[in-house]
Amino acid sequence: MTTVDTAPPLDPQSFRSDFPILNKTIHDGKPLVYLDNASTTQRPRQVIDAIVRMYESEYANVHRGIHWLSDQSTDRYEDAREKVRQLINAQHRHEVIFTNGTTAAINLVARSWGDSNLKSGDEIILTEMEHHANLVPWQQLAERTGCVLKHIPITDDGQLVMDTVDSLMTNRTRLVACTAVSNVLGTINPVKQVIQRAHDAGAVTLVDAAQSVPHMATDVVDLDADFLVFSGHKMMGPSGVGVLYGKEALLDAMPPFLGGGSMIRRVKLDSFEPAELPAKFEAGTPPIVPAVGLGAAIDYLQNIGFDAIHQHELLLTKKAHQILEGIGGIRFLGPIPELKSGIVAFVVDGIHAHDVAQLLDREGVAIRAGHHCTMPLHKRLKIGASSRASFYLYNTLEEIEILGQALEKARSVFQRKRS
Numbered sequence: 001m002t003t004v005d006t007a008p009p010l011d012p013q014s015f016r017s018d019f020p021i022l023n024k025t026i027h028d029g030k031p032l033v034y035l036d037n038a039s040t041t042q043r044p045r046q047v048i049d050a051i052v053r054m055y056e057s058e059y060a061n062v063h064r065g066i067h068w069l070s071d072q073s074t075d076r077y078e079d080a081r082e083k084v085r086q087l088i089n090a091q092h093r094h095e096v097i098f099t100n101g102t103t104a105a106i107n108l109v110a111r112s113w114g115d116s117n118l119k120s121g122d123e124i125i126l127t128e129m130e131h132h133a134n135l136v137p138w139q140q141l142a143e144r145t146g147c148v149l150k151h152i153p154i155t156d157d158g159q160l161v162m163d164t165v166d167s168l169m170t171n172r173t174r175l176v177a178c179t180a181v182s183n184v185l186g187t188i189n190p191v192k193q194v195i196q197r198a199h200d201a202g203a204v205t206l207v208d209a210a211q212s213v214p215h216m217a218t219d220v221v222d223l224d225a226d227f228l229v230f231s232g233h234k235m236m237g238p239s240g241v242g243v244l245y246g247k248e249a250l251l252d253a254m255p256p257f258l259g260g261g262s263m264i265r266r267v268k269l270d271s272f273e274p275a276e277l278p279a280k281f282e283a284g285t286p287p288i289v290p291a292v293g294l295g296a297a298i299d300y301l302q303n304i305g306f307d308a309i310h311q312h313e314l315l316l317t318k319k320a321h322q323i324l325e326g327i328g329g330i331r332f333l334g335p336i337p338e339l340k341s342g343i344v345a346f347v348v349d350g351i352h353a354h355d356v357a358q359l360l361d362r363e364g365v366a367i368r369a370g371h372h373c374t375m376p377l378h379k380r381l382k383i384g385a386s387s388r389a390s391f392y393l394y395n396t397l398e399e400i401e402i403l404g405q406a407l408e409k410a411r412s413v414f415q416r417k418r419s
């Protein structure tokens with residue numbers, strides 16, 4: 001994950017009209033202010049058009065038919081794989097496996113690599129800030145194999161305590177799985193360093209890049225990541241498609257996870273021979289159209305440029321911190337804006353996160369409230385729930401001001417109630 005601060009500033013107004021949903025007004029004419037992008041993003045017309053075009057003129061099943069339409073569909077699907085390969089700088093196209101999301105990709109690794117490589121007493125290192133998707137599959141693996149889970153602790157301001165990493169590693173450490181960007185704290189983790197230390201200890205690494213690939217340049221070769229996973233819907237692609245990147249040698253050695261059509265070379269009544277990569281891990285009819293939509297989203301993002309996107313989100317994050325600090329009674333989760341992605345999670349003194357979200361919604365502002373699939377992180381921070389505003393390239397400084405005004409209104413409603 002690399003960030004540079006030399007990109008010219010983004011002007012979201014110059015492309016906001018690409019996003020039909022952002023023109024919506026809700027609750028008696030209030031403009032929709034969509035600040036729930038860490039949950040899922042909105043799609044530009046270009047992605048919607050690519051999906052419609054596919055269904056209207058190029059759709060058939062892939063890798064199956066010996067007919068023109070199937071060839072067209074297969075070409076579009078494989079073009080999308082190549083776009084993903086280029087996006088993350090994988091060495092080979094067959095190192096890109098389409099799944100239906102980050103969760104599915106992590107489960108694939110836990111079931112396939114985990115079940116065949118881990119035994120009782122082996123160790124997996126995670127962190128205290130992981131999304132449930134990067135906790136539960138490993139807990140399930142621990143239940144199946146008796147392997148042991150350890151966690152890199154975090155500081156009170158939401159950064160990994162890197163000093164503990166070496167002491168957590170032992171000669172039983174087999175895997176280190178870490179999020180690149182926390183979906184709550186926004187912290188941009190030093191994953192390259194984590195990977196290096198894991199490799200020094202002879203462990204395999206998995207990067208949960210669900211919150212980083214959509215926002216910053218990603219290079220799996222530079223990172224030396226063994227596995228890296230992300231979801232299409234968090235980067236303006238359709239839901240139902242995600243990516244598992246894995247190094248060729250690892251994927252080659254892993255048994256298939258799901259069995260069925262497409263993932264075989266040969267089947268007899270009592271046995272089968274798996275197909276080559278990537279088909280080995282794409283059983284059944286894959287997410288054909290979602291993958292093509294993801295390809296269109298990648299084109300759109302690359303056209304704008306990840307450095308510009310990151311700089312824009314940093315601007316929005318700084319502005320949000322500044323405005324929310326001015327309101328008072330707000331505790332931020334995570335580090336200072338310079339150390340994080342465009343995610344601002346907070347707790348408002350005396351108001352439950354769900355009430356905050358509901359009051360903001362009345363003003364047209366969509367944020368998320370709850371534990372954001374990170375219950376252990378919330379426990380570590382000694383809170384039950386938080387509110388989270390999360391930004392993307394199409395958000396504007398004016399929208400951050402509306403967020404601030406809506407929050408101020410929410411506070412005064414509650415203060416009136418209490419007095």
Ligand code: PLP
Pocket residue numbers: 038039101102103104131133134179181182183208210211231242373
């Ligand atoms: N990991 C992180 C860091 C996330 O933010 C999310 C989604 O919020 C996931 C994993 C799960 O992604 P999906 O629901 O697309 O499988």
